[in-house]
Amino acid sequence: MREEIKKHNEKFVAEECYKPFVTSKYPDKKIAIVTCMDTRLVELLPAALGIKNGDVKMIKNAGGVITDPWDSTLRSLLVGIYELGVEEIMIIGHTGCGVEGMEASEMIHLMEKRGISPETISLIERCGIDLKKWLTGFEDTAKAVADSVELVKNHPLIPADVKVDGYIMDSTTGKLQALAE
Secondary structure: OOOOHHHHHHHHHOOOOOOOHOOOOOOOOOOOEEEOOOHHHHHHHHHHHHHOOOEEEEEEOOOOOOOOOOOOHHHHHHHHHHHHHEEEEEEEEEOOOOOOOOHHHHHHHHHHHOOHHHHHHHHHHHHHOOOHHHOOOOOHHHHHHHHHHHHHHOOOOOOOEEOOOOOEEEOOOOOOOOOOO
């Protein structure tokens, strides 16, 4: 599969297919979107929101939520705000998210089935990483998004003038619903 992707890339560049995508590093709409890495959202989310290349900073992770005030998602938002002119943040969860109900014990079991030794897992935990907490999903998508919104709004390094809102997107239709304020 990687060879097909690389071959496509060579043709894409040779035929200058990149030209319609040329833009600056600054988001034209001054918005950052935090959302899930779910494959259903790759084309659906931009199409449903009417955004194109260059409009927003798109930050994706498993679940589309922020679980720690010092994680890479929050760092990316700070870069977006202070270096790239972001003025608004949209945190967008979605229906049918795979992280909803995800259990750490099951993922650890799958790791072991793929060759990660119990000794490695034990060593990581002895080093202070709580894998059970880190790998656990959330029980309610709307609550997880609302918690992320509150975390960002109350973060000591996020300026008060940055607007932060939460939404849930229907993974089939793209319908966006704002969380109740």
